[in-house]
Amino acid sequence: MKKMMVALTGLVTLATLGATVPATPITANAAKSTKSTYVSPSLKVNAIYSNAKKVTGTATKGVKIQVKKSKNAKKVLGSATASSKTGKFTVKLSKSLKTNSNVYVYATNTKTKAYFYRIIRVQAAATKAATKKTTTKKSTKKTTKKTTTKKTAAKKTTAKKTVSYGVKTPTGTWKSNTAKKYSQKIVFSQKTGYNQTLYKNGKKVKTLxxxxxxxxxxxxxxxxKITYTPKGAKKASSFYLRFTSAKKFKIVNAKNQVVKTKAGVAPAANWTFTKN
Structure with missing residues (x-):
């Protein structure tokens, strides 16, 4: 197998995007074994509030769902199994959650042991309380009512800006801008995993x-942060991306700064990917 050392480091302004590629073509049989060995389950988690008694969402049908306080924690706050028909799940929590704390929601394929997790920030359960205060001020002073309404609206606007444009999974095909005749295509798939291809003048140069x-x-x-391990590789690689809309992201470093990165033989450039 040929090896090409490629790394993308978030602490410098020049990084490399790409990794090891098998020396021989991938056969249909290899793809089938990859499906059970390398592909992580899908997972979508609904918003979690500090007064929540359960966590809900959808995942790959039949996978095991666990809620933990920290990454790889041995103790769980609750567990359940995603529906074999719809993929929906409901996990009952053993204890209440603190506002602004993080919880780790894991989806695990019990047969292949492949897993996927999301870090969810617990939101304050103060919606009803805020409504009561606004109503009280409304009956006291009209001016106060207007001020409170504006502040509430401002908070809602701010919340929308941090919602992530509704993106919960990178699944799909993403094509980059063209830089010095080169372009890229990235595919995140539940069946084939992570794939990255380099093109020049629209023609395929190499599978990275x-x-x-x-x-x-x-x-x-x-x-x-995306961490990936190519088939046959012992070490994992990673890179960072920042969504600027539901269908667009930029390659950034660990400090969320846009940086020039290399992709195979292509010169370093600022890369922006758009969902196809």
Missing amino acids: VSYAKYDVDAKTPTFW
Whole structure:
């Protein structure tokens, strides 16, 4: 197997995007074994509030769902199994959650042991209380009512800006801008894993990453860390991306700063990917 050392480091302004590719073509049989070995389950988690007694969402049908306080924690706050028909799940929590704390929601394929997790920030359960205060001020002073309404509206606007544009999974095909005649295509798939291809003048130059198992670590709703392990590789690689809309993201470093990165033989450039 040929090896090409490629790394993307978030602490410098120049990084490399890409990884090891198998020396021989991937056969249909290899793809089937990859499906059970390298592909992580899908997982979508609904908003969690501090007064919540359960966590809900959808995932790959039949996978095991666990809620934990920290990454790889041995104790769980609750567990359940996603519906074998719809993929929906409801996990009852053993204890209440603190506002602004993080919880880790895991989806695990019990047969292949492949897993996927999301970090969810617990939101304050103060919606009803805020409504009562607004109503009280409304009956006292009209001016106070207007001020409170504006502040409430401002808070709602701010909340919408941090919602992540509704993106909960990177699944799909993403095509990059063209930089010095080069462009890229990235595919996140539940069946084939993470794949990355380099093009020049629209013609394929090389497959940089193929059938890689990948994990997503959402640092914020719009700032994600992608960690992937190409098939046959012993070490994992990672890169960071920042969503600027529901169908567009930029390659950034660990400090969420846009940086120039290399992709195979292509010169370093600022890369922006758009969902196809």
